[in-house]
Amino acid sequence: MNTRAAVHLSPSDALTALRDAAPLVQCITNAVVTGFTANVLLAVGAAPAMCDLPGEAGMFAGIADGVLVNLGTPGAEQRDGAREAVRATERWVLDPVAVGALPVRTAFAAELLEHRPAIVRGNASEILALAGAGAGGRGVDATEGTDAAADAARGLALRTGGVVAVSGAVDLVTDGVQVVRIGGGDALLTRVTGGGCSLGAVMAAFLGVCEPLDAAVAASTLYAAASERAAARSTGPGSFAVALLDALAEVAPAELEDRARVERTAVGTAGGR
Amino acid sequence: MNTRAAVHLSPSDALTALRDAAPLVQCITNAVVTGFTANVLLAVGAAPAMCDLPGEAGMFAGIADGVLVNLGTPGAEQRDGAREAVRATERWVLDPVAVGALPVRTAFAAELLEHRPAIVRGNASEILALAGAGAGGRGVDATEGTDAAADAARGLALRTGGVVAVSGAVDLVTDGVQVVRIGGGDALLTRVTGGGCSLGAVMAAFLGVCEPLDAAVAASTLYAAASERAAARSTGPGSFAVALLDALAEVAPAELEDRARVERTAVGTAGGR
Amino acid sequence: MNTRAAVHLSPSDALTALRDAAPLVQCITNAVVTGFTANVLLAVGAAPAMCDLPGEAGMFAGIADGVLVNLGTPGAEQRDGAREAVRATERWVLDPVAVGALPVRTAFAAELLEHRPAIVRGNASEILALAGAGAGGRGVDATEGTDAAADAARGLALRTGGVVAVSGAVDLVTDGVQVVRIGGGDALLTRVTGGGCSLGAVMAAFLGVCEPLDAAVAASTLYAAASERAAARSTGPGSFAVALLDALAEVAPAELEDRARVERTAVGTAGGR
Numbered sequence: 001m002n003t004r005a006a007v008h009l010s011p012s013d014a015l016t017a018l019r020d021a022a023p024l025v026q027c028i029t030n031a032v033v034t035g036f037t038a039n040v041l042l043a044v045g046a047a048p049a050m051c052d053l054p055g056e057a058g059m060f061a062g063i064a065d066g067v068l069v070n071l072g073t074p075g076a077e078q079r080d081g082a083r084e085a086v087r088a089t090e091r092w093v094l095d096p097v098a099v100g101a102l103p104v105r106t107a108f109a110a111e112l113l114e115h116r117p118a119i120v121r122g123n124a125s126e127i128l129a130l131a132g133a134g135a136g137g138r139g140v141d142a143t144e145g146t147d148a149a150a151d152a153a154r155g156l157a158l159r160t161g162g163v164v165a166v167s168g169a170v171d172l173v174t175d176g177v178q179v180v181r182i183g184g185g186d187a188l189l190t191r192v193t194g195g196g197c198s199l200g201a202v203m204a205a206f207l208g209v210c211e212p213l214d215a216a217v218a219a220s221t222l223y224a225a226a227s228e229r230a231a232a233r234s235t236g237p238g239s240f241a242v243a244l245l246d247a248l249a250e251v252a253p254a255e256l257e258d259r260a261r262v263e264r265t266a267v268g269t270a271g272g273r
Numbered sequence: 274m275n276t277r278a279a280v281h282l283s284p285s286d287a288l289t290a291l292r293d294a295a296p297l298v299q300c301i302t303n304a305v306v307t308g309f310t311a312n313v314l315l316a317v318g319a320a321p322a323m324c325d326l327p328g329e330a331g332m333f334a335g336i337a338d339g340v341l342v343n344l345g346t347p348g349a350e351q352r353d354g355a356r357e358a359v360r361a362t363e364r365w366v367l368d369p370v371a372v373g374a375l376p377v378r379t380a381f382a383a384e385l386l387e388h389r390p391a392i393v394r395g396n397a398s399e400i401l402a403l404a405g406a407g408a409g410g411r412g413v414d415a416t417e418g419t420d421a422a423a424d425a426a427r428g429l430a431l432r433t434g435g436v437v438a439v440s441g442a443v444d445l446v447t448d449g450v451q452v453v454r455i456g457g458g459d460a461l462l463t464r465v466t467g468g469g470c471s472l473g474a475v476m477a478a479f480l481g482v483c484e485p486l487d488a489a490v491a492a493s494t495l496y497a498a499a500s501e502r503a504a505a506r507s508t509g510p511g512s513f514a515v516a517l518l519d520a521l522a523e524v525a526p527a528e529l530e531d532r533a534r535v536e537r538t539a540v541g542t543a544g545g546r
Numbered sequence: 547m548n549t550r551a552a553v554h555l556s557p558s559d560a561l562t563a564l565r566d567a568a569p570l571v572q573c574i575t576n577a578v579v580t581g582f583t584a585n586v587l588l589a590v591g592a593a594p595a596m597c598d599l600p601g602e603a604g605m606f607a608g609i610a611d612g613v614l615v616n617l618g619t620p621g622a623e624q625r626d627g628a629r630e631a632v633r634a635t636e637r638w639v640l641d642p643v644a645v646g647a648l649p650v651r652t653a654f655a656a657e658l659l660e661h662r663p664a665i666v667r668g669n670a671s672e673i674l675a676l677a678g679a680g681a682g683g684r685g686v687d688a689t690e691g692t693d694a695a696a697d698a699a700r701g702l703a704l705r706t707g708g709v710v711a712v713s714g715a716v717d718l719v720t721d722g723v724q725v726v727r728i729g730g731g732d733a734l735l736t737r738v739t740g741g742g743c744s745l746g747a748v749m750a751a752f753l754g755v756c757e758p759l760d761a762a763v764a765a766s767t768l769y770a771a772a773s774e775r776a777a778a779r780s781t782g783p784g785s786f787a788v789a790l791l792d793a794l795a796e797v798a799p800a801e802l803e804d805r806a807r808v809e810r811t812a813v814g815t816a817g818g819r
Contacts, residue, residue: 042739053621073325235519236518236519236520309581464589511790
């Protein structure tokens with residue numbers, strides 16, 4: 001089994017390490033974003049493999065440096081593949097797309113949660129629903145600010161022993177004790193399908209080089225920097241998506257430090273939930 | 274059940290209404306175009322959700338503002354999802370991809386037709402085949418002009434009680450009584466996969482704000498205007514697809530009026546078929 | 547059954563013939579690259595149809611001008627579709643994605659090989675694994691140079707009676723007797739998902755107009771020329787993918803002759819393996 005890396009790295013050092021290591025990232029993800037997600041991983045410098053087949057997914061998770069399980073279109077065959085994978089690695093990210101609103105994936109997410117994802121990444125509605133504290137949004141919409149899910153996120157992190165990342169205008173990442181907020185980025189990212197889903201994949205890539213909290217923060221910071229670069233060059237959502245891939249490939253590690261608006265807030269005892 | 278909107282709107286008013294409402298559009302569509310279709314809907318201002326799973330698709334159709342059922346790659350699991358959805362809403366679009374040429378989807382389209390789609394959108398070969406008046410093309414090709422399918426389209430519309438939209442160099446939309454033709458656009462749209470499929474999704478989005486004939490006409494008009502904008506900025510099919518997404522986001526409602534080449538032809542009694 | 551074309555054509559003549567014929571290309575391919583592959587085929591001038599459904603795939607293969615079977619995400623339903631297709635045509639390309647590394651597709655590739663693909667296209671690791679001479683890479687990576695797979699490719703070609711194409715910095719194509727090398731291109735192609743998969747689809751398109759060795763060489767040469775054009779205009783992997791589609795549509799047949807670095811090496815008796 002691939003156990004979690006214990007290495008602490010700043011976002012810029014994590015990006016350098018990722019590009020050096022070219023981690024192999026297994027994506028068990030939805031049919032809408034597979035191509036874009038693979039292109040994001042290639043742009044970042046990782047090696048994507050969209051291996052979700054029962055009979056292969058578990059074996060592959062054992063050699064992958066990071067694994068994403070995204071519940072956007074969880075057909076029966078893919079659910080079996082995901083079950084294999086999460087038993088074979090600790091370095092995995094759960095993206096509970098539309099959990100709360102839809103019953104099949106909601107039940108499946110609860111099942112997967114028992115296998116303790118290193119990172120859970122979702123929008124506020126999804127995190128609230130997964131933590132049992134909300135009824136779910138109307139699917140992929142982020143209808144609430146990330147702060148609304150801060151307590152739910154901290155409670156969920158304590159339950160899984162991992163990290164929870166809430167995506168929004170300001171991203172929030174927590175391991176139940178520390179809370180990190182990453183601002184910046186650009187709203188055009190919400191006009192591109194797979195913007196959030198591919199962020200989860202990049203978190204899985206960073207799991208190959210550092211520990212979960214740093215991985216989630218590095219990915220969010222990289223996305224903020226790259227989104228700003230891309231927005232400066234684009235004239236709408238189509239050109240933004242193209243420019244984002246270029247930007248993810250060309251962002252210098254130092255840009256993550258200079259642009260980061262990271263606050264690490266020690267919150268005393270973890271009283272969430 | 275989501276019943277059909279009875280509101281009459283011009284293309285420009287419909288576009289304004291769509292951007293205000295951000296309708297939730299459920300897409301049960303083919304594996305080739307899911308990403309592009311979601312990006313088109315986001316560009317237009319709608320909220321896409323590619324929810325096609327049995328056990329979820331019917332429930333979701335009950336809350337979606339419009340639903341697309343596209344038969345491009347109708348696997349067994351997806352067919353079951355589609356069956357659920359069409360029982361839960363009246364606001365749905367059927368896109369009978371390659372019907373006539375291929376037996377599984379041809380039989381399935383006939384089954385779905387009984388659930389009375391608000392709009393059927395296809396090329397002339399597909400509409401002729403679905404109406405029982407042709408043998409089907411060789412798949413996704415549009416090998417005949419839309420006028421060749423005018424009678425078949427009118428007859429099919431009378432049979433379903435809905436609207437039929439035939440896509441081609443000049444789009445034709447009919448409810449069996451009125452016939453509307455929309456010219457313009459650009460042939461580059463036929464060099465991008467999902468050009469037609471995503472048009473069907475946009476019709477489903479407009480079903481969230483106006484009645485079916487206006488919805489189909491608004492979508493075709495928007496595509497004509499956006500395609501012309503995009504063609505003016507692109508150097509081939511790759512850059513056209515990118516520019517189309519930008520154009521769909523930036524087209525002003527007034528451009529639909531100024532650019533529309535819409536003819537509403539009262540055709541007396543509906544003698545089609 | 548569609549039997550193999552016996553026509554010999556140079557790359558430039560093959561491109562002219564392809565654009566004239568607009569061959570119908572059936573793609574049974576993976577979920578990651580379906581959209582990009584269809585766009586590549588449209589850009590080249592072919593007519594793509596992603597028909598992989600049991601009950602349809604065999605019938606369609608009988609009318610298609612070329613068929614691709616790509617093993618990137620071979621779910622159970624798709625495997626049944628592929629089985630139908632390869633029985634209905636001789637004009638098919640096998641792309642054994644990640645064979646050797648993963649058991650389900652490795653067994654399935656061995657089964658398909660008995661149906662004698664006109665062309666097998668893969669990277670060196672995949673060809674070595676398929677020929678029984680290697681243990682497979684870590685998925686989609688090309689971790690070895692194409693020359694390392696030259697003997698395996700020749701032996702495999704003699705076994706199938708077809709052509710084997712090994713993709714890499716220098717592409718290698720062989721029918722077991724002749725060996726053709728095509729250099730050029732650009733490394734950015736390896737940063738776009740579906741770069742290799744879509745090359746296999748273009749080989750299937752050329753199978754509609756010429757014999758297998760010429761088809762594989764024409765496709766590789768076209769990709770080298772178009773990749774160089776695209777790289778000259780792009781600023782990263784995102785803009786490269788867009789520019790590649792534009793370039794595939796605009797490359798003039800004469801550019802394939804001028805740019806080709808093709809060596810046809812008679813190797814005497816075929817002593818491979």
